[in-house]
Amino acid sequence: MEATNEFTHQEYLELENEKLDLESENEELASKSKIFITTTIIFAILFVLSLGYIILSEVNEPLFGKWPQVAQDNRQLKVQLSELNGLKPTIDSLVTINNTLSEQSDTQEGVFFEVQIGAFEHFNMNQYMQELARLKKEQVDTMDKYTLGKFRNFKTAQAFNNDIKKMGIADAFIVGKINGQRVELQEAVVASKKTLY
Numbered sequence: 001m002e003a004t005n006e007f008t009h010q011e012y013l014e015l016e017n018e019k020l021d022l023e024s025e026n027e028e029l030a031s032k033s034k035i036f037i038t039t040t041i042i043f044a045i046l047f048v049l050s051l052g053y054i055i056l057s058e059v060n061e062p063l064f065g066k067w068p069q070v071a072q073d074n075r076q077l078k079v080q081l082s083e084l085n086g087l088k089p090t091i092d093s094l095v096t097i098n099n100t101l102s103e104q105s106d107t108q109e110g111v112f113f114e115v116q117i118g119a120f121e122h123f124n125m126n127q128y129m130q131e132l133a134r135l136k137k138e139q140v141d142t143m144d145k146y147t148l149g150k151f152r153n154f155k156t157a158q159a160f161n162n163d164i165k166k167m168g169i170a171d172a173f174i175v176g177k178i179n180g181q182r183v184e185l186q187e188a189v190v191a192s193k194k195t196l197y
Contacts, residue, residue, distance in 0.1 A: 099152040108180030111192040113157035114147035115164055116175045147175060154189050 102110070114136070121142060138145045148164065151157040157174050164172040176188025183191075 102152060108177075110179070111152065111188050111195055112177050113151045113154050113188065113192075114175045114177065115149050115157060115161045115172050116145060116147045117164060117169050117172050119143045119145045152192070154192055 117135075121144070136147045136150075138147070149157070149160050151160065154174075161172055161174050174185060176183050176185040178188060178191055
């Protein structure tokens with residue numbers, strides 16, 4: 001029986017050693033768990049603080065770094081953009097006035113559209129030229145070509161051409177000119193889109 005008691009005692013010692021090993025492992029895991037939880041909490045706090053700072057800096061000026069200069073530059077750009085937006089109606093008005101003046105002038109520079117109302121060999125309209133202030137005559141070879149109106153905007157020329165046709169001049173059509181020279185209509189349309197008057 002003594003052998004049985006020693007064996008039981010031996011088993012008891014092994015179990016006691018296993019228990020100590022498990023307790024040591026458990027303490028080590030608890031320590032690692034505390035470190036992990038502490039690290040996670042610290043990272044979460046840093047994340048929340050960073051996110052809060054970013055959100056706050058969107059509403060207010062940042063507290064440090066280069067952002068104050070960026071914020072100041074951004075404010076200046078917003079002021080300049082506001083000033084430019086305020087000038088847009090004035091610029092649009094000036095462009096309209098410039099187009100109207102150039103349409104009424106004798107200038108040949110730039111892109112224009114005119115409505116040709118006829119081409120005649122044996123019909124002289126010189127007697128009507130003063131009454132029809134915008135009527136122009138061009139002689140090309142043996143043909144006298146007459147145009148009426150002078151427009152920078154193709155759509156305006158189209159509207160005028162339609163009105164001329166309604167008046168009974170069914171053969172009226174739009175002529176494109178660049179710097180006083182006739183060009184293909186499509187070429188003049190493309191050139192007018194590229195040119196700001």
